Structures are given as structure tokens and as C-alpha cells.
Amino acid sequence: MSDDKPAREIQEYLARPTTVRFISCARNFIAVLELKNLSKSQFLTKSHSALLELYSAGHFLEVIKLKYSNAESDFDRVSLFEPVASLPELGEEAYYWEVFDPTYIERDGKPGLGWEISDKEASQGWLIDDFGDIYRDLKIALNMIDSIATDEAIEDALWELKWGFFHHWGNHCINALRYLHYLYYEGKNAI
Numbered sequence: 001m002s003d004d005k006p007a008r009e010i011q012e013y014l015a016r017p018t019t020v021r022f023i024s025c026a027r028n029f030i031a032v033l034e035l036k037n038l039s040k041s042q043f044l045t046k047s048h049s050a051l052l053e054l055y056s057a058g059h060f061l062e063v064i065k066l067k068y069s070n071a072e073s074d075f076d077r078v079s080l081f082e083p084v085a086s087l088p089e090l091g092e093e094a095y096y097w098e099v100f101d102p103t104y105i106e107r108d109g110k111p112g113l114g115w116e117i118s119d120k121e122a123s124q125g126w127l128i129d130d131f132g133d134i135y136r137d138l139k140i141a142l143n144m145i146d147s148i149a150t151d152e153a154i155e156d157a158l159w160e161l162k163w164g165f166f167h168h169w170g171n172h173c174i175n176a177l178r179y180l181h182y183l184y185y186e187g188k189n190a191i
Contacts, residue, residue, distance in 0.1 A: 051134075141157035
């Protein structure tokens with residue numbers, strides 16, 4: 001960890017209420033996944049709440065303007081990730097159905113511009129993959145902020161967190177939330 005304080009711009013971004021809330025929600029989600037000996041019911045209840053908070057916080061997290069980091073910034077993300085997640089056996093409740101792209105548009109029997117015919121086909125989702133990908137993205141970024149702690153690393157991690165919300169972990173989050181919503185509120189399972 002660096003002994004230097006982050007630059008003023010980084011400190012100001014980290015102090016924003018939206019950033020503080022997001023980092024808190026990210027740490028909470030990680031903590032839930034690292035809890036030991038939870039029953040399936042306890043895990044699904046706690047992770048559902050953590051996902052709701054995380055998605056909301058990710059939505060409001062502001063994009064950081066890059067000053068210290070760029071496309072050439074290179075961090076060994078593999079060494080920054082030591083998984084300690086402890087998910088209970090979810091059995092058949094680990095799987096769900098989804099449509100790959102719910103915004104699919106078809107005109108005259110052909111996919112609209114930017115879509116493939118496969119975008120409207122049902123596919124199977126997997127909660128383990130959703131939780132694992134969210135966990136990995138958040139854990140690596142938080143380790144960059146906490147352990148490397150340079151302006152470049154902090155800025156890169158914060159940028160990656162928002163980019164991941166748009167393009168990766170946010171999708172996993174919303175897919176898992178949709179599944180858990182049906183599981184809880186549509187009478188599919190008495191958890």
C-alpha cells in the first residue's frame with residue numbers, strides 16, 4: 001500500500017456520497033458471499049438484499065474522469081483476486097431461464113439493426129456464475145483501491161466498477177435479481 005495520500009481529485013471522488021454508498025454496498029455484497037455456514041434460505045435472502053442495494057448504488061455511481069489511468073494501465077488482476085466466497089448448495093434453484101437481450105426488435109421477420117436472431121432465444125442462467133462474476137469484479141477493484149492505493153490504481157478500479165456495471169456485473173446483478181424476484185414474490189418457492 002502506498003504511503004502517499006491519493007490526489008485531491010481522487011479523494012474528492014472517493015468522498016462523494018454516491019461513491020461512499022457504492023463502496024459500502026460492494027463490501028456488503030462481498031461479505032455476504034464470504035459468510036460461512038449459511039443455509040440456502042439464509043443465503044438467498046441475504047444475497048437478494050445485497051444485490052438490490054448494489055444495483056441501486058451502481059446505477060448512481062458517477063463515472064470518474066481519467067487523469068492518472070488510461071488504456072495502457074496494466075494491473076495483474078489475477079494476483080489481486082483470492083476467492084474466499086462460500087456459497088451453499090443451491091441445487092436446482094441455481095438455474096433460471098432468460099432471454100439474452102430483452103430489447104430485441106424484429107421487423108418483417110428479421111432482427112433489427114444491431115441484433116442477432118439468437119438475442120431473442122431463451123437461454124439458461126446460473127446464479128453461481130452471476131454471483132461469481134459480480135464477486136470477482138468487485139473484489140479485484142476493491143483490492144486495487146485498498147492494497148495498491150496509487151492514484152492510477154484507484155482511478156482505474158473506480159472506472160472499471162462503473163464500466164462493469166454498464167457491461168458486465170450489472171447484467172449479472174439484474175439477471176439474478178429478476179430470478180430471485182420470481183422465486184420470492186411469484187410463489188415459485190417458499191423460502
